[in-house]
Amino acid sequence: MAKKISILVVDDSAFLRLLINDLLSKEEDLEVVGTATDGREAVKQTLALKPDIVLLDMNMGDYDGMFAVEQIMEKLPTPILILSSVGNTNLHQIFDALELGAVDYINKPVKGGSKLREITTELVAAVKRVAKARPRTTPVNRDGLNELHHTFDDSPNYDVIVIGASTGGPTAVEKVLLSLPANLNVPLVIGQHMPPNFILSFAARLDHMSPLRIVVGRPGMEPKPGMVIIAPGDGNMILEKRDQQVLVGFSDRDYPEYNHPSINALMYSVAEIYGPKALGVLLTGMGKDGVKGLKMIRNKGGKTIAQDEESSVIYGMPKLAYETGAAEVVMHVKEIGGYLVNCL
Template structure:
């Protein structure tokens, strides 16, 4: 059965263009369209699509408000279309907070080297997001309740954490069973670390926010973050995380010296590498490279981390499409470092973590809700 798609945009030209691309894939079928957010909310309820594509700026009701309303009444995977501007980046991040799972630029030429590649990418994104609908509406599984973890309790810090909604909590929340048993406590491995590294793609902004906002300002190691994201988005995303987190978060710059308690986000369109020796490590930000599929690329950053820090890296691969990070994670594991992967149910797209898990590289597969708890126990802060 074809994936049913609702296309939402106030531009008749764009609705037609997106519908033609989607209908060209035999796996997909556009079952309706809407010209504003209010109509989108109504049609989401009556048509029950598997996936919704949503514009942000629309009359009557904007896309962000529509996402929030749809996630309350009829949780559905939503793909946002955004302009590649600073304001577009902020609005897109707001939409992800409201419950959208992914985004693409409205100008398809900004996301691909040619027309055919852009068409294929849109079709693949829609097909992948459709798989998430099963988990968004899955029945309660009382056999594996999770109690509030130590990481979810307030942590003392000189900076104030700001709570924020997320797609993960919106789409994956389940009614609590009558009796909630405490979740099994993780055990630290006893390994010593000097760096934490995280790689992610589709669904990553929400996942990173959920994890990083639970880390204390006294986190003892520097953190490098690789999120597949356009160049105009990474500065806005880093600023948002910095406002929400107790740790410091910044878009990485060439020559940055790694400091404990600070996370460095790889800039979009570039590659981030580490050089030096532990205690005096600098970041090199270099051209993305025409032959590289991902800019930034997790493999590049993880590979350089393995050369500098060897076995002293705590790394993890989070939600994302494709297999970026597998080769870099393999290099880390060969050096004796620790590699974890996000589990399937809590991923927006179980591609990158699956590639690491299937290759036997990750030692633990973790639900998003407990990754921060696992980190704090592993590094001796819980």
């Protein structure tokens, strides 16, 4: 019999600790091995029990979830899944936790702890996914922010960059974007698996941090040099050509790998419009989304890149991209931004 995934549940509500234990224990391959009531106890229990995953609340008094993430990643790097209602009101705290090394997040239902039963399927899937993650032991270094202007040729070798990412993607995307020059001479479009409300906050956060203009895609928006367009989470964003002008559109098609946003949908459209003038990048994440899209870009003559195993939180999508020949180049995430500039 396969080893069960061991889970440490951290929450200051006794009712929720019992409820989460009950929900997860119904799965044959999951086992709650301990609980904690605050961040300090979470660190102590993690060191003692060495669980496969820590399921962590954020708001817990003096020693909160941020304390736990920071200390756990320093003392015994362990995959952390945030389960907290804080994401309903303060997404910056969630993104800060991800920067420190947490892998993923789920919002608690807004009203009532018992409503947690309604997201049992999502919770179980996330626990199993995050347990496979490689915890990142060093936080994002914003000293790498590139505010300089690069000297580009008058005519770039490529006309667009498209990036796809899933679990672990927010910090990987951030690292790539912050390494790009302030005068980037092509548009960049991104498909990041993330709930709609998170994507809005994610774009606003990146726009504040980067000299590039970073926005969420809307129908009819025109991609322009130095502009970063992130696909919203309530549809499958594509690029389409109308009267020789490239504009943002949305596809009604369902994609078996992932929907809202579909990385494949975005990459297919980029491949069709830009052909050999497209640069495609597939970052960390589980599953297959983006692999076929990246392969299409390469088949059309574009340049394709996948994040390497060492720097990926989950080496799923980029691994498959490499194994199937969709990715021409594989590299550490910290090198991708510089490589893209050199390609241009």
